[in-house]
Amino acid sequence: MGYENQDFADVAGGVSPAFIETLYARFKASPESVEPSWRSWFEGLEGSTEGASWQQPNWPLSSTDDLTAALDPTQMEPAPKPAKGGAPKPAPAAPSQDAIIRAASDSIRAMLLIRTYRVRGHLAANLDPLGLSKREMPDDLKTDYHGFSDADIDRPIYLGGTMGLQWTTVRELVDILRANYCGNVGLEYMHIADVEERRFLQERMEGKDKAIEFTPLGKKAMLNKVIEAEQWEKFCGKKYVGTKRFGLDGGESMIPALESVIKYGGAMGVNEIVFGMAHRGRLNVLTNVMAKPFRIIFHEFGGGSDNPDDVAGSGDVKYHLGTSTDREFDGISVHMSLVANPSHLEAEDPVVLGKTRAIQTIAGDLETHSRSLPVLIHGDAAFAGQGIVWECFGFSGIRGYNTGGCIHFVINNQIGFTTSPQYARSSPYPSDVAKGVQAPIFHVNGDDPEAVTFATKMAVEYRQKFHRDVVIDMWCYRRFGHNEGDEPSFTQPLMYERIRAHPPVSEIYGKKLTEQGVVDRAWIDENIKQFTTLLEGEFEAGASYKPN
Known part of the structure; x- marks a missing residue:
């Protein structure tokens, strides 16, 4: 797809949910036809909809590869026979396409929200000591602008490592972004073309632990x-x-x-x-x-x-x-x-x-x-x-x-x-x-x-x-x-x-x-x-x- 020299997070944050649906359909038909970064992302979403592996009904695994089995004493014993009359448990149902699309849509809109704060968060920063400058929160920094209702802000969202977060909620994400970009420091840097320079500044501004601290x-x-x-x-x-x-x-x-x-x-x-x-x-x-x-x-x-x-x-x-x-x-x-x-x-x-x-x-x-x-x-x-x-x-x-x-x-x-x-x-x-x-x-x-x-x-x-x-x-x-x-x-x-x-x-x-x-x-x-x-x-x- 030709996204050379661009962060995956930047690319994901700039596309529409309709694009994601089309790309996901291609992924389901032929995973190899999708670029590695998108393929990893879809695989993460599919695995994530079921929750943690140890919470799934088929955990622990009943069978593994030979090497793992040889090192696991519990697998050296013969498997117990099922009780008479007992039916085997059905395999867990695969996540529906609607669930995958909703998870992907949440992630994409969260990426767009992050990018918007990177570009425009300084407009809501607390800069004027006198309070004379009228600096209202721009509409596109609000969650409802990005399609998140009040009922959505506590739903888990997959970010795949962006801002150091695998999973988050909209509430937590906005709190972090406002602390990073809308405090007493407002940074303008997304006009810079060089990815390395932008990443250098992002790494020093973004994240839960990026408070201004001195001894x-x-x-x-x-x-x-x-x-x-x-x-x-x-x-x-x-x-x-x-x-x-x-x-x-x-x-x-x-x-x-x-x-x-x-x-x-x-x-x-x-x-x-x-x-x-x-x-x-x-x-x-x-x-x-x-x-x-x-x-x-x-x-x-x-x-x-x-x-x-x-x-x-x-x-x-x-x-x-x-x-x-x-x-x-x-x-x-x-x-x-x-x-x-x-x-x-x-x-x-x-x-x-x-x-x-x-x-x-x-x-x-x-x-x-x-x-x-x-x-x-x-x-x-x-x-x-x-x-x-x-x-x-x-x-x-x-x-x-x-x-x-x-x-x-x-x-x-x-x-x-x-x-x-x-x-x-x-x-x-x-x-x-x-x-x-x-x-x-x-x-x-x-x-x-x-x-x-x-x-x-x-x-x-x-x-x-x-x-x-x-x-x-x-x-x-x-x-x-x-x-x-x-x-x-x-x-x-x-x-x-x-x-x-x-x-x-x-x-x-x-x-x-x-x-x-x-x-x-x-x-x-x-x-x-x-x-x-x-x-x-x-x-x-x-x-x-x-x-x-």
Whole structure:
């Protein structure tokens, strides 16, 4: 039938019950005329309608092959004679054609349901921390759309190993699919043509045991980075009231996520990462990810420069500047650089990719592109609206420009300057442009640091294995205006009414870990105290800082 390079589950999920009836008739007439995968499936259905073998009337078997009989002591004795007048039990009736067709129809419709969740489950994912986005369950993700009534949802259905299940019920299947595809992570990947890439992502997303899990130590580390990101913004807000800093407030989950890129990237062979980003959150990344000393930032806030007096500088503002440093995780050192960026939001994209390509050329890493990694951090409006983004995607697979895949991290504030998404683009997501190069897209809820970090970990794994671009679309919000001197409620009154009432990420995640018994209130308060004390000391040191 010519289904080369396709999963049987994908093929079975895309055909009609009428096709199954025709194919089953061929199977009954001549099993050898049916492809092996379908033949095995029909044989499984026929065997399955009678239940488990040990439950069938003819079990245990009265006769076996000679070798089995020779090894079975019970078969060495002569079979007892039937009682006088007793009639032999009739052989169990073969399953009717209607029963086979119904079982096949159930399986096919279940396969279609699975495929629909793979393609469209992200549309029902819990992504918006503010709850402003209207994301109702699509009709084709409901069981009745696929012909399952309420009376059918607890009937056993044969899946033959799909999603790790031989048998299931519609109820159990939907619970698993919604947990996998409609939680705080929504994955778009069925637009990818390569079967191996799709299977790689499916194996990490699908199944009963595919919950997002981190160790207590890992959870503490994530909460601590969220606290540091949040307290940094609060400290700067208190010390420099009304001063532009383009804070990360509302998107703090990005900081532990970027830490995970360094950690997991280093573990998978990356020894150099080139970052590029616009101004929003840059100061937070400079200090809490790139380890630029706090005192230098405070010195720049006061009008000073990081350059010695005899070194000419650009004179640009502090939230346009870059840096470079080395970070070590688990004994592995990774060199990192954050390129400078002018006010043009995406101007650094080709610079980051070109720099990474140059590093790979010098290091002789053009075969695998595995030791150097470009990471671009975007705003949602710029990612969807600026042509340079697509131009960089267009070059991503071309020999001579390829960097082995870039990780794109979108800080999705759900607003661009003062424009709401429905007035800024025609696509559902700002990340839809990435489908043009078949990049997988992870949509994540920014109020869940574990979900965001899980997505970045998978993104690093995917990039290192397949050397292709991958996108993380983190839904969050911008707690203040376009800059700290703006009043956003003039243009978005409903959104900012919701934001003012919304607790910060550290409070939401801290409460979750407290309920799990991972931390307590005293632990959270102590970490806040230690970090703010550090910032106070660095603030005082910044007043007398001298570049060397």
